[in-house]
Amino acid sequence: MATEWDNIIGHDWAVDVLRSAIEYDRIGQAYLITGPEQVGKTTLAVTFAQALNCQSAESTARPCGTCRSCTLIAAGRHPDVQLIEPEISSRGKASIKIETIRELQRGLQLAPYEGRYKVAIISNFDAANQNAANAFLKTLEEPPEHVILILTATEADVLLDTIRSRCRVVGIRPIPTPAIRHALTTRWGITADDADKLAHLADGRLGWAVTAATHPDLLVMRQTQLATLQEILAGNRVARFQSADQLAGKPESLPVLLQLWISWWRDVLLLATGDQSDALTNIDYLGQLATLAHRLTPDEALIALNATKNALWQLERNANTRLVLENLFLKWPNATEIVLG
Ligand SMILES: [Zn+2]
Incomplete structure (x- = not known):
């Protein structure tokens, strides 16, 4: 059955891990998705959030991509799914502040508004300073029921041991050049010559290739x-x-x-x-x-x-x-x- 998982390119292993967690009802409360910049970590996290809250009756059809829940999540407007990204300071330093974490934590205490789960995705958690990371640890240690936490980072070992050890780590790798080339021509309609050049320059980062094309x-x-x-x-x-x-x-x-x-x-x-x-x-x-x-x-x-x-x-x-x-x-x-x- 075609699902939104099919739109994830080059990360079959990670998709299998997340999809089977839902199919066999063995969903962890905290995940850490690691991989290089622009390789598709946040896309994977958002698709997982869709699968968790998809309203399709058949669990194998999730995420359907068309129900109210899937559509709202894709648009970043689902009341139970929050995506937090680092703030960039005027000096260009990326950071996740303790106030942001505290606000997130207050929201997570509430029951889901309309979804099955409340999902918090924190992109580039490596940008969290020590205070923010320590504050977040409390939520990782005892997540409220119905809460799923998904962190992304370039490498697991830049995070505190205490954070990493409480997450299921899903590592994703750079995407092979032919897979990027194929995706650029078939999904984004880019000409073969441009796709070939961009696929090489992308160095495994599909996100970069797609952005560079436009x-x-x-x-x-x-x-x-x-x-x-x-x-x-x-x-x-x-x-x-x-x-x-x-x-x-x-x-x-x-x-x-x-x-x-x-x-x-x-x-x-x-x-x-x-x-x-x-x-x-x-x-x-x-x-x-x-x-x-x-x-x-x-x-x-x-x-x-x-x-x-x-x-x-x-x-x-x-x-x-x-x-x-x-x-x-x-x-x-x-x-x-x-x-x-
Ligand atoms: Zn759906």
């Missing part, structure tokens, strides 16, 4: 971010410190920036080791990637890749932004002749 500014931003990388590679020590200082002033941009740079160095490594496979992400920069890969040994490419991954890891754990970037840029090779177009 917002060309995302692609322009990506070019700027790769130009920044080129400037740093061409720069001396002093110039690199200046770049670190400038970028540290825009902490909100760093997760996306570092993810892109990780994909860049992974491509360089693939080419440096002679792998010409379909696995390349930044296919529109093949010339520059190949030039860089030719100049570096696989070991040098690997050092740059690992240093970039490590920098992202440290920033997610609130290390000093400027120091992390300075250390990173000193580990990158010099490459003055690589001019990105």
Whole structure:
């Protein structure tokens, strides 16, 4: 039977876990969905909320996507389903505040208004500060009856042990390039050529690909971010410190920036080791990637890749932004002749 689950692309395992929990009436009270940015965590959580409250008589037909409950949830207007997303401060820092958690908790004390369950989805729970996380712990320890809590985060291990251990963890992975390409052409009507390019650049993030298809500014931003990388590679020590200082002033941009740079160095490594496979992400920069890969040994490419991954890891754990970037840029090779177009 066709359900809204069929619209979830590339996460069959996670869908099976959540769907069978409902089918066999073994629903947990708290879930933690983990996976990279824009890979579909919140979509999965919302679909689960629909399945929990769908009014279709047949449990295997849930979520039907057409009943009052499914429609209201999809529109973000169901009285019993709340989606909380981090606030972004004027300095660009994402946070979930303790007041937000307290307000949510007051609402959860009330019985469902019209649904089977009250569902609270908290996106990017990693943005909750210590106070907010601790306040939320009380709800996780003793959730009111009829309450289902769904948290999402990039990784389980950035959360407090006490939070993680009370949730059923559902990990989702980047979506393979062919699955993104297929979804873009069949569901979003994007031409084969554009779909192919976007599917590669998406690096496993269907959400990014769909957004980029309708917002060309995302692609322009990506070019700027790769130009920044080129400037740093061409720069001396002093110039690199200046770049670190400038970028540290825009902490909100760093997760996306570092993810892109990780994909860049992974491509360089693939080419440096002679792998010409379909696995390349930044296919529109093949010339520059190949030039860089030719100049570096696989070991040098690997050092740059690992240093970039490590920098992202440290920033997610609130290390000093400027120091992390300075250390990173000193580990990158010099490459003055690589001019990105
Ligand atoms: Zn329904």
